[in-house]
Amino acid sequence: MKIAVDAMGGDYAPKEIIKGIELARDAYSNVEFQLFGKTDEIKQFLQNDSRIQIIQADEVIEMGDEPVKAVRTKKQSSIVLAATAVKEGEADAFFSAGNTGAILAAGLFIIGRIKGIDRPGLTTTLPVVTGKDAGKFVMIDVGANADTKVLNVYQYALMGKYYAQNVHKVANPKVGLLNNGTEADKGDMNHRKVHDLLAADKDINFIGNVESRELLNGAADVVVTDGFTGNAVLKSIEGTALSMLKLIKSSILSGGTKAKFGALMLKNTFGDIASSMDYSKYGGAVLLGVKAPVVKTHGSSKAPTVKNTIGQIREIIDSHMIADLNTYLTDHADDLKQIKDSIKSGK
Structure with a gap:
């Protein structure tokens, strides 16, 4: 290649x-x-x-x-x-x-x-840092489109599913919609429409809404959102991780001999924490x-x-995920057109 x-x-x-x-x-x-x-x-x-x-x-x-x-x-x-x-x-x-x-x-x-x-989405891989199954998950869109329509977010779910299946080797990835609560009626009208679309799609293992505080706990294998929100959440996660590590370092340096000795004993643990929060080890952001x-x-x-x-x-x-996605879109062209028409008509 x-x-x-x-x-x-x-x-x-x-x-x-x-x-x-x-x-x-x-x-x-x-x-x-x-x-x-x-x-x-x-x-x-x-x-x-x-x-x-x-x-x-x-x-x-x-x-x-x-x-x-x-x-x-x-x-x-x-x-x-x-x-x-x-x-x-x-x-x-x-x-x-x-x-x-x-x-x-x-x-x-x-x-x-x-x-x-209709609109490609930017996806990134982030770490799951808690639990025995700590691993990684996909979030899309994280900044390709600031203004996003219902159909775009639905298509992000399709693309994220194929990425998780083919690249991360997750057999039946759990797909969640980033929202301000887990209940089905949470969020604005667009979020409710996306929720209903995903819930009705039998080809997507949709688990419902997920909150941002649960992302790093493995709430879903694929998290879909609009590009504005996704980019803000991504930068918030990155900034919080860096700030917490700085706070720990500052507390150790100002904590006297006992604190420094304790930090020395936990040096490997701190290294593991830093490594688990480092999403750059998974690579870059992919334009799907x-x-x-x-x-x-x-x-x-x-x-x-x-x-x-x-x-x-x-x-x-x-x-070969792009070829597989192409095949799916071709095979389901009529169904996807019906979805697009129903969104345009407001049904």
Whole structure:
């Protein structure tokens, strides 16, 4: 398999991107890479070009660039050229740590939507940190669409189900709707409509509404929500985890000799806690609903996270989940059209 990489995207690009790609190249013998970027800068950090092809990109889409405009005007940028390689069948997936909006725009406008999906959704994998079955779950959408309709959230559930089944290997994933209470009549009118749609779909193992406080306790295998709420919840989880670790460290440093001695005794435990909250080990955020894997990792990602994300992309390609989703949408086209028509008519 071949992965097109935006080597210039991210706070530490191209150095950490290239280091991560080399780690992934050494770990996965069946993966080849196309590095799109400024050739001279890439060669400064590349130690070994085995299974790595460098492709010159004269332009870079910066973090502050307006996404859609940048994708349309910077035709020779590393993001646009990498996405184009996937569109033209020269690569199987597109990876970047760069401008999120530009990555989403490139995935949507260059690679293109899967027929039957109205709006692709951005999904991430988060940890389950309690219980003997502590593991991970999928949340979608976490920021691709700020304004989301009922049909979009219903389609997120379908895509999240296929991701959990094919990539996480969950046989019959539990799907929950993020809401402000677990009762069926909670939330605004749109949430109630989504709830009823999911509850009526026999192909989805819908468990009802879930609250944000229960997410890390394993409330569901797939959590669906609108992009605005999902992004806010994701940042809240990340911020809370970082703040709690800082609070513990501060308390230890100000607690005297006994506190420091106790911390030394619990050093491995603190390490386990930090590791369990680190969702970057699961890879990046995946744009589901486009014709090929488009994966975005955090702008501050360094080499280990890049390597983990390549492992995630490899699993997605191996799983054939996009082909399976395509087949489902084709086979159920009439049923999905009826659902869309019923939403439009308000029934």
